[in-house]
Amino acid sequence: MDTNEDNLISIQGLKVYYPSGGGLFSAAKTVKAVDGVSLDIKKGETLGLVGESGCGKSTLGKAILRLTEPTGGKVFYNGKDLAHLPKSAMREQRKHLQMIFQDPYASLNPRMTVGQIIGEPIRTFGLAKGSTQSRVQELMETVGLSRRFIKRYPHEFSGGQRQRIGIARALAVDPEFIVADEPISALDVSIQAQIMNLMEHLQAEKNLTYLFISHDLRAVRHLSDRVAVMYLGKIVELADGKEIYRDPLMPYTKALISAVPVPDPEIEAKRERVILKGDVPSPINPPSGCHFHTRCAFAIDACRSTVPQLVEVKPRHFSACIRILPQHPDIEQNAREGLGALAQTSGK
Amino acid sequence: MQNNGTILLVKGLKTYFHTEDGVVKAVDGVTFDLKKGETLGIVGESGSGKSVANLSIMRLIQEPPGKIVDGEIIFDGIDVRKLGIDEVRKIRGRRIAMIFQDPMTSLNPFLSISTQLTEVTRLHLGHSKQQAREHAIKMLKLVGISDAEQRIDGYPHEFSGGMRQRVMIAMALSCDPELLIADEPTTALDVTIQAQILELIKDLKARMGTSVILITHDLGVVAGMTDNIIVMYAGKVFEQAPTRELFATPANPYTKGLLKSVPDPAHEQGKDLYQIPGLPPDVAHLPPGCPFAPRCDRAQDICRSAMPPFVEINENHHSLCHFAKEVYQESKMEAATRAAR
Numbered sequence: 001m002d003t004n005e006d007n008l009i010s011i012q013g014l015k016v017y018y019p020s021g022g023g024l025f026s027a028a029k030t031v032k033a034v035d036g037v038s039l040d041i042k043k044g045e046t047l048g049l050v051g052e053s054g055c056g057k058s059t060l061g062k063a064i065l066r067l068t069e070p071t072g073g074k075v076f077y078n079g080k081d082l083a084h085l086p087k088s089a090m091r092e093q094r095k096h097l098q099m100i101f102q103d104p105y106a107s108l109n110p111r112m113t114v115g116q117i118i119g120e121p122i123r124t125f126g127l128a129k130g131s132t133q134s135r136v137q138e139l140m141e142t143v144g145l146s147r148r149f150i151k152r153y154p155h156e157f158s159g160g161q162r163q164r165i166g167i168a169r170a171l172a173v174d175p176e177f178i179v180a181d182e183p184i185s186a187l188d189v190s191i192q193a194q195i196m197n198l199m200e201h202l203q204a205e206k207n208l209t210y211l212f213i214s215h216d217l218r219a220v221r222h223l224s225d226r227v228a229v230m231y232l233g234k235i236v237e238l239a240d241g242k243e244i245y246r247d248p249l250m251p252y253t254k255a256l257i258s259a260v261p262v263p264d265p266e267i268e269a270k271r272e273r274v275i276l277k278g279d280v281p282s283p284i285n286p287p288s289g290c291h292f293h294t295r296c297a298f299a300i301d302a303c304r305s306t307v308p309q310l311v312e313v314k315p316r317h318f319s320a321c322i323r324i325l326p327q328h329p330d331i332e333q334n335a336r337e338g339l340g341a342l343a344q345t346s347g348k
Numbered sequence: 349m350q351n352n353g354t355i356l357l358v359k360g361l362k363t364y365f366h367t368e369d370g371v372v373k374a375v376d377g378v379t380f381d382l383k384k385g386e387t388l389g390i391v392g393e394s395g396s397g398k399s400v401a402n403l404s405i406m407r408l409i410q411e412p413p414g415k416i417v418d419g420e421i422i423f424d425g426i427d428v429r430k431l432g433i434d435e436v437r438k439i440r441g442r443r444i445a446m447i448f449q450d451p452m453t454s455l456n457p458f459l460s461i462s463t464q465l466t467e468v469t470r471l472h473l474g475h476s477k478q479q480a481r482e483h484a485i486k487m488l489k490l491v492g493i494s495d496a497e498q499r500i501d502g503y504p505h506e507f508s509g510g511m512r513q514r515v516m517i518a519m520a521l522s523c524d525p526e527l528l529i530a531d532e533p534t535t536a537l538d539v540t541i542q543a544q545i546l547e548l549i550k551d552l553k554a555r556m557g558t559s560v561i562l563i564t565h566d567l568g569v570v571a572g573m574t575d576n577i578i579v580m581y582a583g584k585v586f587e588q589a590p591t592r593e594l595f596a597t598p599a600n601p602y603t604k605g606l607l608k609s610v611p612d613p614a615h616e617q618g619k620d621l622y623q624i625p626g627l628p629p630d631v632a633h634l635p636p637g638c639p640f641a642p643r644c645d646r647a648q649d650i651c652r653s654a655m656p657p658f659v660e661i662n663e664n665h666h667s668l669c670h671f672a673k674e675v676y677q678e679s680k681m682e683a684a685t686r687a688a689r
Contacts, residue, residue: 052538053509158627159394188393189565190624190643193609197620215538218568222611222621259543261568263610265592268572275547276540279508 007076008177008209009041009064014073014083016056016063020284031283033059035233036073038310041177046203046210048224048241050217050256052280056233057213061179064211065097066090077177095125098170102182104162108154114140114165115150121172139168143198160191167198171206179211184219196223217260221245229253232283232291235310239317249319249329251296252276290321298323298335355527355559356382356405361419363397363404366412369632374400374414376583382527387553387560389570389591391606392580393628398563401580402529406446407436424526442472445520447513449532454516455504461488462500465519472523487518491548510541514548521552528553531563546573567610571595576664579603582629582639585658589665596683599659599667599676601644638670646671 014037022028033056041047049057062068064075066082075082082093101107108117118139119132128135137147143164154162163183170178180199184192196219202208214220220227220241227244229237229252237250248254251274258274276295281287290308293299300323308320313329323331328339363375375397382388392398403409404416407428421428423444428436448454456464465487466480475483481500488496491514504512513533520528530549534542550573553560562573570577570591577594579587579602587600598604608622626643635642641651650670659672669675 052540160627188628189567189606190393190609190628193621193623194625196611197623200620217539218611255540259539261542261546261566261572263567263571263595263607265571265595273543273547275543279510279541280538 006042007040008043010074010076011037011039011041011064012074012076013038014060014063014075015071016059016068017071029284032233032286033283034063034070037230037233037235039228039235039238041209041211042225044203044207044209045225046212046223048220048227049211049213049230050215050220050227051230052215052256054232054280054283055230056283057230058181060230061099061181061211061213065094065099065179067099095127095173096176098173098175098178100163100166100170100178100180100183103186104159104166105154107166108162108169110154113151113153114145114157117154117165118168118172121169125173127173135172136168139172142171142202143168144194158191159187160194163187163191163195164198167195167202171202174206175208177209177211179213181213182215183212185214185216192219199223217257229256232280232286234291234320235318236292236320237318238310239314243314243317247317249313249317249324249331250292250321251298251331252292298331353384354381355384355424356561357420357422358401358405359420359422361401361404361421362417363400363409363414364417365414367632372632373583373634374631375404378419378578378580378583378585380578380585380588382559382561384526384559385553385557386575387562387573389574389577390561390563390580391565391567391570391577393565395582395628395631396580397583397631398580399531400583402446402531402561402563406440406444406529407431407433408440438472441468441525442523443525444527444529445523445525446529446531447516447520447533449535455512457504460501460503461507461515465500465515465522468519469522483522484518487522488515490521490552491515491518492544493518509537510544513537513541513545517545517548517552521556521558524556525558527559527561529561529563532565533562534569535564535566542569549573567595567606579606582631582634584639584668585666586640586669587665587667589661593665597676597679599661599665599672599679600669601646601671601675602640603667604675604679605643605645638668646675 014034016034018031018033019028020031037060051057059068063070070083073083082090115133115136118136122128122132122135136150140147140150145161145164184195187195203210212220212223224241227239227241228235231252237244237253244253245257248257255274255276262268278295281294287294289304289306293303302322306322308322310318310320312318313324313326323334325339328334359379361375361378365372365374378401380388390398405421409416416429462481462484465484469475469480469483485496485500488500493499493511493514507515534545537545546569562570564570574591577589577591578585581602587594587598587603594603598607605624609624611621624643629639637652637654638656641647644651656668656670658666658668660666661672661676
């Protein structure tokens with residue numbers, strides 16, 4: 001296993017495959033939602049995970065916590081491989097590993113009061129030193145909810161407040177690691193900022209590590225130390241947050257960043273967008289070779305047959321493209337000079 | 349082209365809902381006009397009344413519980429409020445078209461795309477079956493759907509989210525409307541697809557000369573798409589200005605707060621984002637005075653007791669705030685500092 005002390009979670013070759021379709025007369029096909037992802041999450045960092053819908057980012061988040069069963073691969077946490085722990089042992093680990101969900105309404109039981117919702121994990125794990133109620137009240141204040149609301153039901157709260165309840169529930173077990181799956185995308189703009197600030201304060205205070213899954217690249221830019229870009233089940237680029245926004249290498253990442261509208265009419269009037277053609281291809285039958293070649297302006301024949309590996313092309317900056325080379329990371333320049341398809345095919 | 353080329357004039361519009369909780373003033377005195385060929389952005393959070401205002405224009409408010417209680421809606425010289433329901437139907441879909449946030453729920457899952465696309469033109473333009481089908485194929489091609497001849501016989505579930513939104517746009521534009529109302533047209537879509545759809549709306553607008561009302565909560569979306577913007581809060585227009593002026597020198601604390609709370613790509617990670625405190629207003633129980641006062645960092649006593657006036661900054665720029673002029677001056681100074689950097 002990875003013995004790097006800085007890593008809290010080390011994911012190695014994680015796969016989640018689903019059978020899809022299939023009936024009386026037809027064989028089921030396989031959807032490779034997560035297809036061999038290796039990723040280290042460092043202690044105390046926020047790792048942003050971005051990609052279009054259907055790229056497998058939520059499935060990856062759930063598979064780390066075993067809320068979805070991985071098909072293969074390993075997830076190391078504290079020397080244990082979570083992917084292969086027995087169910088009961090895994091339940092014990094959930095004290096340290098929690099999740100915040102996108103839809104704060106769907107993820108809260110409408111028949112339980114806020115006190116019961118936040119108190120449930122405390123009771124389940126027998127964590128309260130004093131009374132469960134005082135611990136619940138303390139948590140409510142931590143996330144900015146008045147302790148007077150303890151007997152209220154989820155429907156009595158606004159979206160932002162419900163997300164605070166979800167966060168309080170996740171914090172109830174004093175976790176080390178939280179997967180936040182689109183925690184702000186269902187919220188109003190003014191409330192998004194509140195929740196992002198709350199998450200940052202909690203991280204600093206409790207030394208939390210986040211996997212922040214979002215399709216909102218502005219929010220990811222703001223919150224993340226490092227950013228991983230996912231496309232059809234694979235990580236295609238990984239770098240420090242600042243670096244990836246300043247110098248994205250993959251054509252896909254460039255298009256993603258360029259697609260984000262900037263709240264400034266002067267900039268919007270001037271800028272040239274890289275607009276991707278078409279939709280994300282179906283994960284049931286992904287394109288051969290590099291999955292992105294069907295939408296890529298720089299695709300060459302080799303892209304249709306070679307599966308690119310994630311390579312460190314600049315210090316701490318990884319990309320999975322046969323036309324992006326360690327000494328020549330600029331794909332546009334490589335295309336002009338006819339470079340590409342060298343290092344990786346020979347290396348394999 | 350009467351009314352100086354104004355296609356739509358809304359004046360003092362009030363749409364109220366009678367609920368168990370009392371009267372909800374969802375839209376409470378909204379005034380704006382839209383010139384031919386221009387795009388107006390309506391920005392607001394949930395409960396701001398931005399969608400209700402536009403449903404009112406289309407006369408799509410369910411009555412009861414809702415009712416347009418006051419105001420004028422003049423579309424191309426026609427007083428929409430005075431029309432009978434049959435006359436409204438002739439305008440709706442034909443001269444004013446609408447696209448909604450969720451293309452899945454606005455398309456009928458049981459009917460083929462061709463049935464849904466040809467219905468409008470057969471009804472409004474009197475097309476024959478054959479004409480309608482040809483026109484529908486032409487529209488699908490126009491919105492960038494390849495193999496339109498085959499795909500027209502498909503059903504909504506066979507299309508992706510972005511493609512469904514293209515179908516909705518094709519349907520909305522098939523009678524060549526003079527006004528297109530797009531209510532959060534890209535909110536349910538990925539950024540890459542959002543960029544495609546916005547580009548498409550821009551392109552079609554330029555080609556067909558359609559006037560557009562773009563309703564959104566995303567300031568980024570309106571920045572590149574609109575000529576003028578109105579910012580709504582608690583059923584009222586809080587600020588109204590040409591797009592560039594609104595972004596450069598906002599004259600309302602709410603607009604300023606919204607602009608500051610969007611993460612800036614140039615913003616360093618680790619610093620706190622500006623946040624507007626508190627919650628969006630409960631429109632059924634508004635406080636006295638300015639509805640934003642409980643969340644406003646510069647609120648004074650007067651804000652909590654008296655409804656602010658709609659202050660004219662200049663001919664095209666208005667702000668609902670007791671301190672509109674001061675806020676505007678501050679914004680101007682901030683803009684000057686930014687420019688000096």
